[in-house]
Amino acid sequence: QVQLVESGGGVVQPGRSLRLSCAASGFALSGSDYGMHWVRQAPGKGLEWLAVISYDGLTQYYADSVKGRFAISRDTSKNTLYLQMNSLRAEDTAVYYCARYVAAVGLDNWGQGMMVTVSS
Amino acid sequence: EIVLTQSPGTLSLSPGERVTLSCRASQSVNSRYLSWYQQKPGQAPRLLILGASTRATGIPDRFSGSGSGTDFTLTISRLEPEDFAVYYCQQFGNSPYTFGQGTNLEI
Numbered sequence: 001q002v003q004l005v006e007s008g009g010g011v012v013q014p015g016r017s018l019r020l021s022c023a024a025s026g027f028a029l030s031g032s033d034y035g036m037h038w039v040r041q042a043p044g045k046g047l048e049w050l051a052v053i054s055y056d057g058l059t060q061y062y063a064d065s066v067k068g069r070f071a072i073s074r075d076t077s078k079n080t081l082y083l084q085m086n087s088l089r090a091e092d093t094a095v096y097y098c099a100r101y102v103a104a105v106g107l108d109n110w111g112q113g114m115m116v117t118v119s120s
Numbered sequence: 121e122i123v124l125t126q127s128p129g130t131l132s133l134s135p136g137e138r139v140t141l142s143c144r145a146s147q148s149v150n151s152r153y154l155s156w157y158q159q160k161p162g163q164a165p166r167l168l169i170l171g172a173s174t175r176a177t178g179i180p181d182r183f184s185g186s187g188s189g190t191d192f193t194l195t196i197s198r199l200e201p202e203d204f205a206v207y208y209c210q211q212f213g214n215s216p217y218t219f220g221q222g223t224n225l226e227i
Contacts (some may be wrong), residue, residue, distance in 0.1 A: 037217070039165075047157075047165065047208055047219040061215040064121075097164055104171060106155030106210065110164035 002026035002109045004098050009114035012088055022081040022098030022111055030076045031055060035101040038072060038083045040094040041113075048094075051083065052101065066092075088118045122147055122211050126220035133225060137199050141223045143192040143209035153212035156185055156194045159222075160205045168207075169194060199225075 008020040022036070029036060038050040051062045051072040060072050071084040081098050096114050099107040123146040133139055143154075151172035157165040167176040169185035172192055182197045196203055204227050209220040 039219075046206075046222040047159075047210075049210070049217045049219055052215070052217065061217075063216045101212075104152045105176075106167050106170045106212065107157070107165070108167050108170075108176065110166075113164055 002100065004100065004109055004111035006096065006098055006111040006114035009096065009116045011117045011119060013120050014089060014118055016088055017084070017086045018088060018116060020083040020085065020096055020098075020114055020116070022083075024079045024081065024100070027100070028076070029055075029074050029079050029081065030057075033102055035103075036072075036074065036081045037099045037101050037107060038070075038081075039097045039099055039107070040092075041097070042091070042094040045094075050096075053081070085116070088116075090118050092116065093118050121216055122149060122214055122218055124209055124211060124218055124220035126207075126209060126223045128223060129221070130224045130226060132227070133199055134227065135199050135201055139196050139199060139225065141194040141207055141225075143187075143194070143220050145190045145192070145211060148189045149192075149211045149213045151188045151192075154185075154187070154192050155210050155212070157208045157210065158203075158205050159208065165208065201227075 003025045005023045012018045037052045053072045069087045073082045098111045100109040125144045127142045154172040156169035159165040173185045184195045206222045208222045
């Protein structure tokens with residue numbers, strides 16, 4: 001079955017970098033039906049969409065709040081999605097989810113979430 | 121950016137009641153690209169409705185979605201205890217693929 005497992009979270013100081021990973025199983029990231037997204041949720045707040053990478057890896061889109069600081073990428077040989085987060089701020093503190101997108105369906109499978117805390 | 125406004129923010133209801141949640145978009149959204157999610161405390165969101173009106177796999181038929189253009193609704197015909205959660209709409213019509221702020225259904 002489809003499974004997404006995030007890793008790489010933790011506590012980081014403001015201004016530093018962190019890379020989140022999302023290991024996928026049960027399907028291929030390179031499959032033509034799938035895009036991959038990152039979504040986050042600050043403590044006690046709602047869902048915030050962050051980024052997407054297309055099935056072929058050629059297209060990425062970002063929310064304004066992270067554009068220029070975060071980068072989404074993937075390694076199809078490892079079937080793993082990444083989120084490189086640079087210049088981290090206190091307001092980036094959140095649970096980060098990776099999720100699989102199926103066209104005209106939505107985010108049909110989600111990871112368990114990974115906490116990132118930005119604090120000195 | 122398409123802003124999705126959900127109402128109400130919080131609803132206090134009892135099991136057995138019927139509820140309708142609203143999601144209003146700041147500009148027209150192709151209904152193919154409007155989804156609804158349920159989130160319980162400490163859990164990842166779960167896809168409920170795709171294409172504005174189609175239940176996702178395994179979702180009970182007490183959940184239904186409707187709407188088009190800028191106005192979408194999620195209806196739960198008869199609330200079960202496990203339905204008390206936060207509900208979000210999301211659009212995939214235009215990047216950024218925004219979420220509504222959520223509606224909290226509480227007992």
